[in-house]
Amino acid sequence: MCERAVKEKARSLGLKKAVKSRWMEHADYVRNHFAHRSYAEIGKELGISREYARRIAVRMGLKxxxxxxxxxxxxxxxxxxxxxxxxxxxxxxxxxxxxxxxNRARVRLRSWLKSKGYIAGEEYGILYYTDDLHRIQESELRGAKLGFRFLPYPSEETIVLSNLL
Structure with missing residues (x-):
């Protein structure tokens, strides 16, 4: 007996497929949480895929x-x-x-000090000042509290020696 014959016999006897209870539970959850949860979150909560949660919402006409x-x-x-x-x-x-x-305060202060002429070192917490730079003591104190170190800019002799070592 083929599938089509079974369907016709069931139709003639007035039999219909019952809605799956699990789908109804999923649909109820989707309806209740649709407005404030993403498909991924709904799917994760129900143990279904994000796409299946979306299909349930589309089938119910939710937008x-x-x-x-x-x-x-x-x-x-x-x-x-x-x-x-x-x-x-x-x-x-x-x-x-x-x-x-x-640490937003630290990032802002570092940027502001760089705009005033301080030179940022390779390490994040070190700022260098040159001999001709007008140093800002208040900002340096605030920077020290935030973890910055202020050092004189190394001269060329110091750089050459450190490269040799």
């Missing part, structure tokens, strides 16, 4: 407004930034290519 889309994407981006900052603070390598700053 996000531009504001809902923005809120979901903004929240996800903030979470990623928070995780990346934590990784930088604990000295771990980044997962994404997003540039994060763990």
């Amino acid at each position: 996000r407004t531009a504001l809902e889309d923005f809120k979901v994407l903004s929240r996800i981006h903030s979470d990623i930034m928070r995780r990346e900052r934590r990784r930088v603070i604990f000295g771990l390598s980044p997962i994404t290519r997003i540039k994060v700053v763990s």
Whole structure:
């Protein structure tokens, strides 16, 4: 007996396929969390793929407004930034290519001092000053509190000697 004959016999007897209960549970969860969760988050929670969560939403006719889309994407981006900052603070390598700053005050001060004529060393925490530079004591004190070291710019003789060693 072929599949088509089975279908026709079932139709003649008035039999219909029942909706799968698991699909209904998934659909209910998707409906309740659609506005404030991404497909990936919904899929992860239900143990299904992101694409299957999207298909369930499409089948139910759910669509996000531009504001809902923005809120979901903004929240996800903030979470990623928070995780990346934590990784930088604990000295771990980044997962994404997003540039994060763990100490904004230090970055701003370093940039400002460079604009005033200080020279950044190869190591991050060292700033050099030349003989003709007007040094700013208040900023140097603040920089020392943030972990910067201020050294006189090495002369050519010092550079040559250090290269020989």
